[in-house]
Amino acid sequence: MGECDKCQLRTLDCFSINTDAELSFIEQFKNNEITLNAGDSLYRENAISSQLYTLKSGWAFRFRTFSDGSRQILNILLPGDFIGLQAELNKAMPNGVETLTKATFCVFPREKIMEVYKQFPTLGYDLTWLCAHEELIVDENLTSVGQRNAEERMAMLFISLYKRANVLGIVEKGHLSFPLNQQHIADALGLSLVHTNKTLAKLKTKQICEINQQTLRIYDLAKMQRLAEYQALPMRKRPLI
Amino acid sequence: MGECDKCQLRTLDCFSINTDAELSFIEQFKNNEITLNAGDSLYRENAISSQLYTLKSGWAFRFRTFSDGSRQILNILLPGDFIGLQAELNKAMPNGVETLTKATFCVFPREKIMEVYKQFPTLGYDLTWLCAHEELIVDENLTSVGQRNAEERMAMLFISLYKRANVLGIVEKGHLSFPLNQQHIADALGLSLVHTNKTLAKLKTKQICEINQQTLRIYDLAKMQRLAEYQALPMRKRPLI
């Protein structure tokens, strides 16, 4: 079940290296691995989840919904992202998580989380780091939705996903497989579906970028970055738990 | 300098109790205490801050600005909030923090943060919890700005501040001292100043709530909660470091 030392993700150079002791601890901390199809729900809003997860492969997203059916996507999850710190043992999840592609998750028992801190303080710190890093992404999304117009928001979303995908090695020559549909984009950016469609068309006309058959093509990254006033987050090797 | 065991905040019942050992550790981890006037900057965007902070008294906020001067307020900070996990040692702060009132901060050396995890795993977990909790607040703000209209957003902001202030014991009979001006509210909600003013006037006309002389008065909390489709975050005793 474990075999974390052979995990594909750990061959990527954006992740920090763990000691053998850490790896074998993580291996026994992990108690399962599950694979979901595209569009499946990992957990629902208000559910009580006794598990924590690491997204091992595939795409997913975290969201909140309203009674009228509208939905805010809070952030997009890519491989290496840790999931579930938003709630506590026996408390309801304030948001749901759903997959965008077929996806595999490593599963950890929430009730044993204190063991991480007790036995491997550095891994405890890593959990805090992962949490702080996710907060930065949500900060950025809030900044987009609060201050940028439709074109700028969309540029920002695409740039940040492009950069994150890039270090994961899933970008080839300016294009990447992109599983969000226009409704997802709309819900992430706080825009209507119709306006999302028109904004996307405008970016294509301006030769900035384009989505076609689940593929995002970036034609002019520099122009995009200027448009969105993009500022890279300080990058470092990320922990992987 | 320390005297954390005598900290006023710890007499409040919303904070969890620490052991004597934890308290004396925190006391020696804390290396300073600073007091700023209203409107002062704790640290600026892109600054490198070698410190971490706990807001001990007063109000503050965390924000990002753009080159055209527009600003997004990411969250409002109240006593007990931990500040600075957003960056790492020797890395630039991706956001700034500014006070809204005269405020006092406990100061901790960032380079010694691993000691927390090594010596007191439960305090390490508490740091993760504080970070996750702040993320929930930002999630909620993103949801507001992305999905709610002006009135709903404003109701939501006021409710959540009212609830947070209430457990801190600074609410009296439905009103609390409220140091945000209309520009702050606008920047938190992603609205223009003018529209913020008009929306505020509408809430007052509807007898829902009102701000007058730095005081927020809530007249109809139930109506407000319905308006904003408010859902309380699962509450528990919060850690205080």
Add this chain to the structure above:
DNA sequence: CGAACCCTTGAAACGGGTCAAATCGTGTGG
């Protein structure tokens, strides 16, 4: 061949933005 789902397009309505100017303290200096 129809159903379901997603993308596209046009037209009209509206929420909120922008511009401009007036009002209201509040503190300062002559």
Add this chain to the structure above:
DNA sequence: CCACACGATTTGACCCGTTTCAAGGGTTCG
């Protein structure tokens, strides 16, 4: 004590970005 400056709040008019409504087209799949 008055004059003035400055920041914060108000208000009105107009404009524009985005939403809403409505309909059509494409593709996949049973």
